[in-house]
């Protein structure tokens with residue numbers, strides 16, 4: 001079977017879904033082929049743009065630091081206009097879906113607490129976070145949920161207190177008790193968020209938090225404020241509880257990314273974008289500098305997908321877009337060789353957030369996001385790489401994951 | 417049974433499958449695919465596990481669809497369920513639900529109206545309920561004549577171009593009209609349709625209910641039959657997503673010794689699309705007056721990596737009037753939602769889909785899978801037809 005479209009996107013992580021959406025909004029026929037649900041199913045909904053540069057936390061506008069990034073960094077390649085447009089576009093989508101995102105301040109990063117009590121500089125956060133209300137607070141309530149293995153309010157409070165920004169604040173902690181108690185599995189934020197999506201769940205959360213509104217300036221919670229209805233949950237909390245609520249970043253199964261995923265998927269369905277799920281692209285047919293078709297493996301044999309333009313959003317090692325063995329590193333569809341330090345020890349460093357080769361490893365591209373070889377020459381004119389498949393950045397250290405995914409997705413959708 | 421040792425260590429514990437499992441989403445007692453699949457597999461290899469929660473798995477495959485590392489999660493669950501079924505008391509209910517074809521053949525001598533009266537009257541439903549088949553579950557009705565019976569007298573133009581059809585139990589016993597609509601379309605595209613006698617149930621319901629050895633026996637004879645048609649160059653089609661999944665993906669996972677060679681069952685909707693592409697079947701331009709309808713993508717279709725050819729066909733003839741409901745699993749998963757202990761779970765899973773349909777105000781819905789359609793009609797009160805039936809209607813109206 002041969003299927004044709006203007007644009008073919010491989011991968012359904014944030015970069016692929018967003019690139020497909022923007023291309024479809026621009027009137028292109030788009031098809032997505034993907035294996036797996038992509039990392040939105042496990043990541044947070046805070047859109048990081050740039051949290052650290054040269055080891056320094058960026059509290060103010062990240063734009064000056066972005067301008068200083070190396071020329072091969074994806075941000076340098078797509079430019080500030082693409083980054084801003086992408087963020088504007090995703091904000092508009094979330095607002096339209098009733099789950100608005102907001103900045104702390106038009107031109108500042110927001111410090112978001114994590115479930116282990118660290119502060120992460122991020123850019124767009126669920127609007128309920130009401131900017132840096134945590135930092136402005138004198139009295140902080142950290143609430144966990146009875147039965148959560150991964151969130152200990154006392155630990156979070158102790159850790160947060162170590163930050164100079166929160167030295168003056170007083171902390172109280174509580175464990176809320178969710179009425180429906182699972183019997184055979186450990187409670188996760190996902191369970192609570194799903195409960196809170198229901199009217200009973202929302203009423204429970206309002207009832208549980210209200211008593212603290214008079215004794216705290218901010219309520220810090222795990223990400224439990226709904227998934228499908230997170231927008232109206234946040235709005236109701238605002239009306240009923242009268243105290244800003246800040247959600248902590250949590251570990252998978254996470255909630256925030258699922259919110260974004262639901263919004264993107266709904267919009268894609270409305271735009272008539274077809275998604276071919278559970279299909280792995282196994283190879284490419286190329287002629288000179290053109291990719292003619294991608295071949296997938298599914299039931300009953302192979303299928304051939306043709307398109308004028310191809311966007312590769314297959315992620316890194318985790319997503320399956322890059323492969324590394326002791327002797328070689330390759331991009332997984334076209335087999336583009338990635339330079340690899342000879343000595344294994346040189347591929348990583350001792351410090352966890354050190355300058356590792358493997359976390360920056362990825363496909364090198366030009367300003368059109370087309371892959372280039374070691375000599376800088378374009379490999380394929382109609383293939384554009386986006387998201388974590390790209391080299392030249394380290395999202396975990398920089399805190400730039402969703403920012404790069406959306407900015408490059410937006411830029412690629414404008415090249416097709 | 418041959419021991420298949422998939423390596424559970426391909427799992428990186430990312431929890432994507434847990435976030436996407438429809439049963440885990442509505443039932444807090446199910447630990448979810450990561451635990452019952454790869455994580456438990458390590459203990460199974462050591463022979464040290466209680467399978468307390470395995471029965472919750474609906475075999476819907478959403479875990480497999482979402483996993484970034486191709487871990488055969490649902491296969492872990494089903495193989496473990498087979499082991500469990502072997503070691504535990506026999507369930508008449510599960511046997512009945514998974515041997516519908518056999519029951520259908522045995523009941524075949526009784527007229528359909530009597531069979532339906534027999535199966536669907538309140539007294540029988542009470543009895544079935546006592547056996548564990550929920551009295552509220554939407555059991556489908558037997559057709560007056562099976563698809564195979566109807567095909568014996570169905571007039572077809574002879575043609576050199578032939579295709580064979582694997583109807584699947586649902587179309588054969590309950591929904592012959594969908595099968596006839598497919599035959600009509602294939603005839604129109606210039607094909608003569610053969611319905612081979614030797615195909616039996618694909619075996620997926622047997623696997624889902626733990627009867628792996630029965631499924632193996634069916635797989636053996638079905639695969640031989642399929643291979644013989646393929647060897648003659650005659651494509652074998654099915655309009656049922658679950659049968660297709662069983663033949664083309666699951667058999668290789670459970671019975672790699674049987675599913676050898678290059679034989680493959682073909683998705684009928686994809687085949688019809690190819691007929692259009694080859695110029696064998698002309699489709700009318702999208703009908704601007706078409707009434708709005710919602711399409712539901714069966715999970716077992718989504719699991720196949722072949723996209724949604726039925727939706728593409730519908731979009732070709734109805735244009736924007738048809739939209740993908742994109743509201744997740746309908747909950748039924750074959751016989752899963754018929755079971756008393758699962759009926760509530762199945763209804764909760766289907767709720768977002770039912771709500772999407774109800775709120776949209778459409779009067780018509782469509783989906784390839786027989787039991788999805790039964791569940792959608794049960795949950796929304798709206799008719800739900802196979803895409804091929806709607807395409808046929810549109811083509812007939814044009815003339």
Ligand SMILES: Cc1cc2nc3c(=O)[nH]c(=O)nc-3n(C[C@H](O)[C@H](O)[C@H](O)COP(=O)(O)OP(=O)(O)OC[C@H]3O[C@@H](n4cnc5c(N)ncnc54)[C@H](O)[C@@H]3O)c2cc1C
Nearest residue numbers: 011013015035036039043044048281315319387388401402
């Ligand atoms: C646990 C976790 C939490 C995070 N939290 C945050 C956060 O709060 N904020 C933030 O800004 N960033 C966060 N990040 C970072 C961010 O998620 C990633 O940078 C980003 O998701 C990368 O997206 P991607 O679309 O490029 O790749 P992925 O999301 O990895 O998607 C790749 C897709 O391609 C598919 N694929 C791969 N190969 C093939 C093939 N051959 N054929 C078909 N399909 C294929 C995969 O299955 C997958 O669907 C987090 C990351 C993780 C892991």
Ligand code: SF4
Nearest residue numbers: 437473474476477479
């Ligand atoms: S097959 Fe379906 S019900 Fe079973 S574990 Fe996977 S997603 Fe859950």
Ligand code: SF4
Nearest residue numbers: 427428430431433483
């Ligand atoms: S999605 Fe796959 S890799 Fe992730 S936890 Fe589930 S089985 Fe493991």
